[in-house]
Amino acid sequence: MDTPSKAYISKTRIGVLTVATMGMAALAITPSYAAIAKFFTLNNTSVQMLTSLPNLFMIIAGLIVGKLSATKLNLKSLTLSAIVFIVIGGFLPLAYSSSFVFLLVCSCLVGLGQGMCTNLSQVLISQMLPEQERQSTMGLMTTFTNIGGIIFIMGGGQLAASSTWISNYWIYIFSLLALIVVIILVPFHPLSVNSAEPNTTSGKIHLNKYVYYCAFWAFFTMLLNNVLNNNISLFVAEQKLGSTSQAALTSTISLIGGMLCGLIVGTIGKHMKYSSISFSFLLYGISFLMIGFGNSLMIIFIGSFLVGAAMSIGMAQFPYLISISVGKNSVSMALGVYIAIYSIGGVASPFVVNPLTSIFSKMGLNVFSVSGVLALIIGVICLVVRFQKNLVENSSIAEVSPSDSQNLASTK
Numbered sequence: 001m002d003t004p005s006k007a008y009i010s011k012t013r014i015g016v017l018t019v020a021t022m023g024m025a026a027l028a029i030t031p032s033y034a035a036i037a038k039f040f041t042l043n044n045t046s047v048q049m050l051t052s053l054p055n056l057f058m059i060i061a062g063l064i065v066g067k068l069s070a071t072k073l074n075l076k077s078l079t080l081s082a083i084v085f086i087v088i089g090g091f092l093p094l095a096y097s098s099s100f101v102f103l104l105v106c107s108c109l110v111g112l113g114q115g116m117c118t119n120l121s122q123v124l125i126s127q128m129l130p131e132q133e134r135q136s137t138m139g140l141m142t143t144f145t146n147i148g149g150i151i152f153i154m155g156g157g158q159l160a161a162s163s164t165w166i167s168n169y170w171i172y173i174f175s176l177l178a179l180i181v182v183i184i185l186v187p188f189h190p191l192s193v194n195s196a197e198p199n200t201t202s203g204k205i206h207l208n209k210y211v212y213y214c215a216f217w218a219f220f221t222m223l224l225n226n227v228l229n230n231n232i233s234l235f236v237a238e239q240k241l242g243s244t245s246q247a248a249l250t251s252t253i254s255l256i257g258g259m260l261c262g263l264i265v266g267t268i269g270k271h272m273k274y275s276s277i278s279f280s281f282l283l284y285g286i287s288f289l290m291i292g293f294g295n296s297l298m299i300i301f302i303g304s305f306l307v308g309a310a311m312s313i314g315m316a317q318f319p320y321l322i323s324i325s326v327g328k329n330s331v332s333m334a335l336g337v338y339i340a341i342y343s344i345g346g347v348a349s350p351f352v353v354n355p356l357t358s359i360f361s362k363m364g365l366n367v368f369s370v371s372g373v374l375a376l377i378i379g380v381i382c383l384v385v386r387f388q389k390n391l392v393e394n395s396s397i398a399e400v401s402p403s404d405s406q407n408l409a410s411t412k
Helices: 006-040 049-068 075-095 100-128 131-162 165-185 209-238 244-262 265-271 276-294 297-325 328-363 367-384 387-393 402-410
Strands: none
Touching: 006 049, 006 075, 006 100, 006 131, 006 165, 049 075, 049 100, 049 328, 075 100, 075 165, 100 131, 100 297, 100 328, 131 165, 131 244, 131 265, 131 297, 209 244, 209 276, 209 297, 209 328, 209 367, 209 387, 244 265, 244 297, 265 276, 265 297, 276 297, 276 367, 276 387, 297 328, 297 387, 328 367
């Protein structure tokens, strides 16, 4: 059996992280919302379907890819197919852009590819990299996802500003470049990276309770994270703290926070082995309270930066925890279920947070202060129930087959 060299692992790592840059591809058109709404005479809710519909396809993609990648289908072939969906969905509007329905179909193609890439990047890390590399690479995955988001959103906005909203779609050239990198760097037949693990994806898929626990807590992470995206522009305008362009800058600052924090998530995970998830919720709480009570654009910028950091910590740790809690042949399906469930949190965010804000607004609280308190409560509960500690301590049992787990448990 060939032992992978450091060069092989580094090359594969870069290829996998390139896949992660596709994780925000569907957001590329958001800078042109106003222009598209004016061109087609649409209201805000209608034009926002260009990103809300792709979210539904991301949920579908998570489940489909989870099942497909657990079979004998080649992971690299699936990954290339995912990026091709993004390339096609991104380039077609450059050829025909006179129908809003057609733009929606193209956005759904992008969403399908994005959902597949989100799932596959985590599967590739779990199956193509040594276990000692996984946690740090999961952290870097969030960094590269945020880098991709900055390129898609800011690059698309600049292209639209220099011409028309149609030019916004030229930013999908970046997805074509990513396709080329993946073709070159991701191995078609990966070498075994852990001699202690069987190099097989055959056998029965077994999803234990920790998969659903991770998905449950990740649901709240997405629910909280979308509070910033859904409300910050309106909040800045209502509080008269800055201009529209300054309000839009907060989203970019959040991405930068996620990108930089992703560089050290591996270190955070090692030093907070049992509490990194709880810490991310507490960081959300502090960030939102800063924004809600700060009454200053600078404090909002700092709070937005910390929101991105909290997102980076949580969304890097969950896939790693899943990868150590189930058998190798179950990882891809486990990640598919996880992605499908946590994606619902982003959709549910306004339906949970807005009613809570209405209830407590009479007490002088706003959407961010309410969300901050909610995040702190969730963080404390997550710590008290010892979700992460129980998962990590039982991971050695979860990694073997269910029958072996019982035998191992009985010897302890």
